[in-house]
Amino acid sequence: MRCAPASDSPRSPLPHPRASLRLRDLPLLRFAAFVAIVALACGSASLASARTVGSFRFTGQLAGAAHVPASGQGAYGNPIFGCQISAESGTTELLINLFRVKLRLTGHMTTLRWPEMTVQVVKKGTTQSLVPNALVRVGLSLDAGGWTYQWASVAGTVHTAANARSGSINVLLAPVGTAGSPERGKAASKVHISGSWTNCHRP
Numbered sequence: 001m002r003c004a005p006a007s008d009s010p011r012s013p014l015p016h017p018r019a020s021l022r023l024r025d026l027p028l029l030r031f032a033a034f035v036a037i038v039a040l041a042c043g044s045a046s047l048a049s050a051r052t053v054g055s056f057r058f059t060g061q062l063a064g065a066a067h068v069p070a071s072g073q074g075a076y077g078n079p080i081f082g083c084q085i086s087a088e089s090g091t092t093e094l095l096i097n098l099f100r101v102k103l104r105l106t107g108h109m110t111t112l113r114w115p116e117m118t119v120q121v122v123k124k125g126t127t128q129s130l131v132p133n134a135l136v137r138v139g140l141s142l143d144a145g146g147w148t149y150q151w152a153s154v155a156g157t158v159h160t161a162a163n164a165r166s167g168s169i170n171v172l173l174a175p176v177g178t179a180g181s182p183e184r185g186k187a188a189s190k191v192h193i194s195g196s197w198t199n200c201h202r203p
Contacts, residue, residue, distance in 0.1 A: 056195030064103035083200035115142035125162035148185035168196035
């Protein structure tokens with residue numbers, strides 16, 4: 001068998017495979033870079049919202065530990081702060097949102113959405129004692145299984161910094177109202193809360 005003679009004319013150089021890949025995939029590479037930038041931005045936002053500004057431990061009818069995120073989503077989808085100084089007229093009131101948290105409620109591990117704590121003091125920058133039905137008080141409310149649970153402080157202490165943006169509590173709470181009343185709901189026995197907060201948002 002005879003092979004065809006090689007042509008004397010110079011061959012056209014083939015395009016380099018890497019060069020072809022770059023030209024062909026340029027739009028795809030641009031899109032991938034855009035996705036990476038968006039993912040990085042979203043990751044940074046997630047880290048910011050994951051920052052905690054407080055932690056509390058519960059014993060009694062409600063038991064377990066919970067951290068307070070710096071911010072989160074409210075019951076109506078609106079962004080809210082984990083801790084916010086909500087009023088300063090004669091008394092200073094703080095609203096602490098635990099958002100979505102798992103705690104043991106009446107002996108059963110339960111996922112709770114938007115349980116709230118309120119801390120009200122008369123004088124900032126000091127430690128104050130709590131007694132029933134006083135201006136200095138701590139409240140706790142939550143909804144679970146279609147029922148409302150509410151407690152109010154009956155004993156303990158509250159300490160706040162001079163600006164109230166940080167502080168701590170060690171309090172005992174009892175169910176609000178009389179048995180069967182709507183505001184009391186299923187709250188049946190006392191709850192003890194200890195913990196602290198910091199960097200509470202001031203509007």
